Amino acid sequence: MALFYSKRDLRFHVYEVQHAETLLNYPYFQDHSRESFDLVLDAADQIAVKLLYPLLTEMDRAEPQLANGKIRVHPGMKAIVKQFGADGWINATFSYDEGGQQLPVTIQNSAGFIFQAANYSASVYPFLTTGAANLIRTFGSRALIDAYTPRMYTGEWQGTMALTEPGAGSSLSDITTSATPTGQEGVYHIRGEKIFISCGDHDACTNVVHLMLARISGAPAGVKGISLFVVPQQRIGAGQQLEPNDVLTAGVYHKMGYKGAPIAHLSMGNNGNCEGYLVGEPNKGLSYMFQMMNEARVGVGMNATAIGTAAYHASLAYAGQRPQGRRITEKDPALPQTLIINHADVKRLLLFQKSVVEGSLSLLLYCSYLADLAHVETGEARDNALLLLDLLTPVAKSYPSEMCCLTTSAAVQILGGAGYTTDFPVEQYYREARIHPIHEGTTAIHGLDLLGRKISLQHGKAAQLYFQAVMTTIAEAQQIPSLQPLADTLNTVCGRVQQLTGQLLGQARQDPEAFLADATLYLELFGLVTIGWRWLQQAITASQALANAHAADQPFYQGKILTVRYFFDYELIKTDALIHRLSASAHVTLAMQPDWF
Template sequence: MPTPFYSPRDLRFHLYEVIKAENLNQLPHFADHDRESFDMVLDAAGQIGETLLRPLLTVMDREEPQLVDGKIRVHPQMRAIIKRFGDDGWINAPFTHDEGGQQLPATIMNAATFIFGAANYSSSVFPFLTSGAANLLRSFGSPELVAMFTPKMYSGEWQGTMALTEPDAGSSLSDITTSAEPTDTEGEYRIRGQKIYISAGDHDATDNVVHLMLAKIKGGPPGAKGISLFAVPQKRLKSEIRDPQSEILVDNDVQTAGVYHKMGYKGAPIAHLMVGSGEGAIGYLVGEPHQGLRYMFQMMNEARVGVGMNAVSIGTAAYYASLQYARERPQGRPMDQKTMGSPQVPIICHADVRRMLLFQKSVLEGSLGLLLQCSYYADVAHAGEGEAAQHAALLLDLLTPIAKSYPSEMGCLTTSAAVQILGGAGYTTDFPVEQFYREARIHPIHEGTTGIHGLDLLGRKVTQQGGKGVQLLIGEMQKAIAEATVYPELTPLANQLSEAISRLTHVTTHLLGLAADPNVFLADATLYLEFFGIVTIAWQWLRQATVAQLALPTAQGDDVAFYHGKLMTARYFYEYELVKTLTLAHRLQSDNRVTLDMQGDWF
């Protein structure tokens, strides 16, 4: 029997029973959708994942992209896969009807990308990198630029990328040195520099690659204030922007200097690009000069929620692989039945194996709930009005660093638990969990390291608008507590969450009191992010447990076990994970400055 890579039942539980995503059709922008159309999207995603992406999971890992004669060669089936995503309208599905899109809510779109990522993460990234780049163009570019680039990006004929990082400028984007010099044509610049770690930055599965690239216009303001955004195609239209209908492409002085060989996520190439080594690559200014970083943060924030979802996708695939193995692998006997000659039992009968499975399930299903909730907030912020839209935007902004970082960091641990369940077999390439373990490791790094997101949460997001985002989130948590206390079975969990919220509030107040010295204030921002993340996932589990408790008395068939599993996993998270906030609170309120007092030459 094929190993499942996700649970359609669990995904629909989150969407329809907890979040109630079908309520989005009450917003005019999504009025054409209903639960039936959402289910059609999810079913289509499942079919693509099962038939197109999953069969290439192993081969794309073992036959990684290679640079041949200046061009990166990827798996030959990727061209057909990207075309399928274009033909079926996945790349521009969230965009408006006028643009050929479906006005699909981000909640459902991200649920679909979860399925694709769980099927084969490497193959899933190509089309949605293009979607993000196209969204930047349509949001900030001129009508001429939109007409020039986006139709072929939507169709899958052209790839889109985000080109930020340079050899000496990773997280510190203010230090980029890629330059832009105006030509005689308005809006066109000669771009010179280099970019590294560019996902899908060059490959042979599309006819062109359009880089949304950060560069500094010569003579502009120093630092981050001087960063502008440009569309820099690998090949440009010969007649250039004056005739966007032209089909003739010529080289644009964007050369591939190398392809990075990674520990995981091998099927998607990561390129080192030399830009403008000759006459200079033509770049087209997107929006206003010196506003590039602000524009790029739109794509980066969308991508950060996407990174969290990708981490959950990979972790979920590993979880189901280890779950199937635990059910099938006989080993040992119960502790109270040691009679030799008695049959061995499947390892799922052992408490420690169940602990590792519960750990995976609690982290992953809790994180999936948070990510879909963030997606729902994004939809309300985008398509709603008034106070509801404002509150949704604040909540999304506050939760983004958590939604990116908690699943990413914990995904490394859940995939490790999957390997551990398989034992020696998990350490071999005969089973896919070793691949998932390797692929999980990128997510705490790209789209902002965990440390960067800790600084963002504590240094900016917590204090925005006088802390209103935190107040709104605590209000949502208190609402979940009130709903849970209706059920005596859930009162202990509700009380534990209430105590954790008080603990988080006390720690936050203590840290803000240290803000006069930013070195002390932010020294343990990463631990604060972890603390906040655990409390946030506990909130999600209380919501899931409340829904399960309500549904259980009338549940039938497989749903009985499903809801029992939800309730038991919520108990696990509170007993094994939420308690970690006690020691984190102690550390965050300690006046021991060991990381600041330690000297570099003492290591």
């Protein structure tokens, strides 16, 4: 049994459901093969087992500390970051011309899932650098690309995303970090503070390169006046030597989970000598940053899924070893105790976990596949892939984030008192899961994004593409007699959601506050339907494979089919209550006054 994930299940998603090999038909990916994909996943497994997983508990117990102005992290991170750089993981999806491997995002994200399940904190360092480097290579000048990305790709330099400020939080229109022209083209003096910066400073690398939002003097108010800058912790001086760039680490946050990766409080320009280098055009920084943010949001969903998966496998292993009590029908105390996995309620808790994490993984790899299509397709096919990915991003981020807080709690419950101790890893997974509904946009923000913007993209074309994709799966499932009742159920729910969506959109102009009052609940509803769709797709694949499966594979496919039944019977039915609430005209949250609390 896997320690923290299932190789068999991951390959089921990659090859049997998502058919990643079809990407090999595109010239950009033609140098790869099923064999090379397997080699990548096997290499990820080896790194995860040998380097990451052994430090899971250590990194949680010995969290980063600020000493003499520098954040000190677990010493094992130096070897891990070096390994990721040397093996080419940081720029694996980039082109050959940039030293990359032109690896599909689908395969890279599958490898990332393995790393995250093994040790979430350790996995964060290299892939933050990937996102930051991608912004520079996409929007930066040739000089910036040449100066910064090579040493980011090797892992020598860390990359970050520096958005959040004291007093602004998620309201980026209110940031106050300033950028003043120096008289040298593209070079500005930066002054301000940034908080909650993941890997914003640490001693496992020689420099940290911040992709930072700031406001140029005289820029328009709000989001229209935000620009993007490269702000290194140490800038490149004469003779290519590094010199201090007036970026001070003012503090390190001590968190309830995710402790192995430092979260820094940064202060820039206290001495008036912090240089920032403009990326792209002035006042377009937020649009540039959204590239990294959207990639990161899918990444956050994968992080949550990976942590939830690790907790599921830990509790599954425990349930298969722990004897307690007897079956309901066995009254004789002289009989041996049964394993707790035989108890119906323990199986319910395990099915809940399995349905959430494997349904979420299916969605996230589908989104990864859309990202690959957007890269290699042209014309309408490319536009449709981008549009559908844009619509699904808030769901792919929020559903796993919210639900894996519950699945990791279920893992603790299965272990009982043992789960509440540090002797077992599930309490750590429970703590680490909780950050994901918060960072890269809270669940409430994504609810507003989905209902307030994404559903109406291109006059509703995004929603149309989504429901077309769902209906295609439903039609396929209706041809399989054992799946027809499930397909009919999802068909009915989809019809009700479409009707509800039209009703809500009709309310948008008359009462926009009421329209968005329960946007988070709409996001929850949309997530349930989406995961139901992805489970129905898994059930089709499993049903078709089961007839010719080897005896060793049959339990795997049977487990898939039973889990889709669980999801429809226990989770999808929650859509009834959500549709009832969202259809109601009364809004108690708007009527409630602050002083009534």
